[in-house]
Amino acid sequence: MASSTGVVCHDLYKQHLASFPHVESPERLQVIYDMLDAADMAGKFVAVSPRPATHEELAWVHSDAYIKRVASTDGEAHVSLDPDTQTTPLSYQAAKLAVGGLFSLVDKIFDGTIKNGFALVRPPGHHAEMDRAMGFCLFNNVALGARYAMKTYGLKNILIVDWDLHHGNATQHTFYTDSDVLYFSTHQFPHYPGTGSLKEVGHGDGMGLTVNVPLSPGYGDSDFFKIFEQILGPITSAFKPELIFVSAGFDTYVADPLGGMRVTPKGYAAMTRQMMDFAKTCASERLAITLEGGYHLTGLRESVRAVLKELVGESILTADDLEDFEKGAVPPIVKEVMQVQRAYWPLL
Numbered sequence: 381m382a383s384s385t386g387v388v389c390h391d392l393y394k395q396h397l398a399s400f401p402h403v404e405s406p407e408r409l410q411v412i413y414d415m416l417d418a419a420d421m422a423g424k425f426v427a428v429s430p431r432p433a434t435h436e437e438l439a440w441v442h443s444d445a446y447i448k449r450v451a452s453t454d455g456e457a458h459v460s461l462d463p464d465t466q467t468t469p470l471s472y473q474a475a476k477l478a479v480g481g482l483f484s485l486v487d488k489i490f491d492g493t494i495k496n497g498f499a500l501v502r503p504p505g506h507h508a509e510m511d512r513a514m515g516f517c518l519f520n521n522v523a524l525g526a527r528y529a530m531k532t533y534g535l536k537n538i539l540i541v542d543w544d545l546h547h548g549n550a551t552q553h554t555f556y557t558d559s560d561v562l563y564f565s566t567h568q569f570p571h572y573p574g575t576g577s578l579k580e581v582g583h584g585d586g587m588g589l590t591v592n593v594p595l596s597p598g599y600g601d602s603d604f605f606k607i608f609e610q611i612l613g614p615i616t617s618a619f620k621p622e623l624i625f626v627s628a629g630f631d632t633y634v635a636d637p638l639g640g641m642r643v644t645p646k647g648y649a650a651m652t653r654q655m656m657d658f659a660k661t662c663a664s665e666r667l668a669i670t671l672e673g674g675y676h677l678t679g680l681r682e683s684v685r686a687v688l689k690e691l692v693g694e695s696i697l698t699a700d701d702l703e704d705f706e707k708g709a710v711p712p713i714v715k716e717v718m719q720v721q722r723a724y725w726p727l728l
């Protein structure tokens with residue numbers, strides 16, 4: 381049977397920050413691509429070829445001056461755009477191909493080749509603002525992917541779930557007053573980049589379409605499961621997205637060097653199952669996942685493997701695992717989020 385899960389891979393993604401010391405390293409994708417080539421994974425996925433995004437497409441989210449600033453790094457040995465964010469000669473090309481990877485994934489979902497997929501790209505995107513690089517990100521891949529889906533397929537309701545350790549400041553800002561895109565983020569707080577408090581709920585036409593779940597360190601598999609079940613589930617049924625994106629960071633992994641969370645590969649599998657269930661309920665199963673952070677190499681590899689296995693219906697979860705997550709205690713933050721969001725989502 382032909383697989384219905386796509387993966388976006390490209391060697392150019394490994395050229396960004398090649399032979400440059402950085403935690404957001406090419407090795408992150410190398411371990412993932414090697415895992416995909418191993419016997420137990422090979423042949424299970426549809427290879428989706430990315431194409432580079434154009435200047436005009438990047439301008440859906442970024443300013444002309446900023447796009448030109450990133451373009452000016454093309455071929456340059458090393459440029460620092462932000463204290464955390466550097467470029468090497470092929471970074472601009474890789475960044476355009478990362479954005480285009482999301483476009484190609486969306487195209488393959490809408491032409492029926494696949495029902496879901498994972499863009500295994502870098503650089504990551506959710507911190508890249510309209511006019512500046514931040515937090516290892518050059519262009520906002522997921523925000524541009526959502527704009528692409530709206531413009532190309534006429535979508536009116538898109539859900540972006542951001543489970544990276546860090547708040548996706550730039551994704552939130554892109555859609556803050558937008559009635560078409562619901563942004564939902566779980567993140568360590570207070571932590572980099574500083575945004576993502578409970579009180580940030582959107583503005584104007586976007587009021588109630590930003591949902592932040594700020595978390596102290598230490599949250600694990602069943603906590604994330606309960607947060608998605610209790611808050612995201614009801615909101616998603618009411619919002620009825622036609623397509624779901626996930627900004628999937630794996631820096632909530634239990635041993636990640638940048639964070640203090642305790643998520644394991646089984647937790648990511650369960651979260652993926654939840655996203656698939658939400659997508660099945662309202663979005664004709666359309667689910668596009670993109671890689672953001674995750675800096676513990678073997679943790680990243682095993683977590684991405686768990687997500688991919690879930691997508692193809694070869695779950696690493698047992699019935700007991702799922703029962704444990706379902707029986708888990710509801711963390712107190714759930715009530716706090718509900719109290720704030722009830723004004724916009726009466727079913728909470």
Ligand code: Q9C
Nearest residue numbers: 464504515516546572672673
């Ligand atoms: N300058 C992603 O996970 N840490 N980005 C900054 C103080 C930046 C993380 C520390 C972390 C960025 C995609």
Ligand code: ZN
Nearest residue numbers: 544546629673
């Ligand atoms: Zn992150």
